[in-house]
Amino acid sequence: MTAQPRAPRRTPLDSVHRALGATMTDFAGWEMPLRYGSEREEHQAVRTAAGLFDLSHMGEITLTGPGAGAALDHALTGHLSALAVGRARYTVICGDEGGILDDLIVYRLGEQEFMVVANAANAQVVLDELTARAGGFDAAVRDDRDARALIAVQGPRSARVLAALTDAGLDGLKYYAGLPGTVAGRPALIARTGYTGEDGFELFTAPEDAEPLWRALTEAGAADGLVPCGLSCRDTLRLEAGMPLYGHELTAGTTPFDAGLGRVVRFGKPGGFVGRAALEAAARRAEDGLPRRLVGLVAAGRRVPRAGYPVVTADGSVIGQVTSGAPSPTLGRPIAMAYVDAAYAEPGTPGVAVDIRGSREPYEVVALPFYRRER
Template identity: 80%
Template sequence: MSSAAPAPRRTALDALHRSLGATMTDFAGWDMPLRYGSERDEHVAVRTRAGLFDLSHMGEITVTGPGAAALLNFALVGNIAAVGTGRARYTMICRADGGILDDLIVYRLAETEYLVVANASNAQVVLDALTERADGFDAEVRDDRDAYALLAVQGPESPGILKSLTDADLDGLKYYAGLPGTVAGVPALIARTGYTGEDGFELFAQPEDAVVLWEALTEAGAAAGLVPCGLSCRDTLRLEAGMPLYGHELTADLTPFDAGLGRVVKFDKDGDFVGRAALADAAERAETDPPRVLVGLVAEGRRVPRAGYPVVTDGRVIGEVTSGAPSPTLGRPIAMAYVDAAHSAPGTAGVGVDIRGSHEPYEVVALPFYKRRK
């Protein structure tokens, strides 16, 4: 007799989401808001005003101790020891064969303290890998998934909204930096990071403070047009911004070089790191025999491509869609896809997507589809 699947976990804001009429969905073992009303309206709000997200499903792992920097340099592909206190770095954790286990953001909170933020679906895998790789290092790996609620306020109005609730120096807070402060009287790590292609902030706070923080941000943002946003519009926002999603553009079968993100691998850092030899081979292969290239596709018609659909030309399969959706900003369906290098140049003619047996014409474009004006 098979045991029943465990009930989805709920964030500290669960009751609040339900009171707002959110459509909830099981995402990576968490009950999360998919949308509150129209996902298109939520998307447009983030592009033009501001949106408020609950991202408490993300996986926080703290690494501390005199050997924390050395451990992270060994365990991850980036040069984490070179990250200054108060700064953050986008990086990846790979297997010994170079396959991507997850993409991560690492915040250096203090000289010997780091916060590693993993995707919800991979948090346990990342925690296990870091714990295993910590052997021999003077460092502690701690599962802090229950220690944090994570709220994000994203969009052009977000700095003004947040400024009204904190005396932290937001003007001096660069992109990919974080500083401790108080927001609406609540202690929080204030990070200028996000996954929408807009300016914005992610706020790491204690779960018991999450409701106070959400309500204060909602009130402060009302006049600026801030709305609560679910995971559905977060996906279309990151797709327009050309940002990869694990399980779609990134998988354990791909190296960072296959994904066009070889720049995150730092061969010039001190010491060995997991996957180094395999990644060096992958880097060489990418130079001599380019792998499939991640490109943008914009529909000429109205039909929406989905992950897994073949990309075709002259009846031949030349690639595969990794993510697709209607783009509220462009007003047409868009997709990211891996295609053969020979068909990856923007403007390549004759490329289409096989949507249930019908060849739908698409234009190959450079990523991202959307870039905010700074």
């Protein structure tokens, strides 16, 4: 008997999205809002005011116990046992051969408690790997994907919107830090993190609190121009900010050093970790000069590149491949990230184009990110 495909899962905010008229899409096995109206307007709201995102599809995994930090040091590339309580760190989980299985954020919630946030598409893989890799450590791994909803408020006015609903000390909350508090009377972990290139907050809360919290944020942010935002503008925001996306810039065939993320590999931490030997070899290759590098590309014209399109020279020789591409509302031109041969990776390198359906469209090589907010 042929197995029936599983129906996409729905977040606790599904009825809210549909009532708002969102265009829904199947993303990593979840029904998620793609846009509510104009994705360009949603993008610009995050850049100039504030946007509200449902990120409840992300995968939360909790490790507890005296050996939780050591287990994460073994399982991931970062030195997580050195993380202070209340702080977060970006890191990756690699396979034995050094390839990236997912990029993650790890929050230290207590002396013996950590929360790992995985991408929705990889959450089960990360859960299985952490469970296996924690064996032998005095640590328990718990799947909290159904126990948490996640709402993000992003943009230059996000702190003002959130401050109206909480007495938590937002002014003292650093980037990549989190603290427990209440928002609109609902318990939440308030984290100053995001995936848009703007200041913002991610609120981890109980699923039953997600809808009243969303409505309270919507009301509090109305005067500041806050709008609901979908996955489409989240992608253009992260692309402008030069943030990698798993399955595009990051893959199981890509090491952190290939992706320019060598900083997340901490060889100096005590003990070994999964993939260490392969990553040491990758680090040596990087010192000698990688054959391909991740760069930014900005179009001279209007045609938009997409993932998988060849990057070519004037004579049509293939020198790389686009990993992500989209129109940039901020720059007003199409942009892309791409892996290209090292000889063509320096900003301003002449004669670089993208083959868009048989037409060689000229592109300027630029340093990442395309956009950096004012601090």
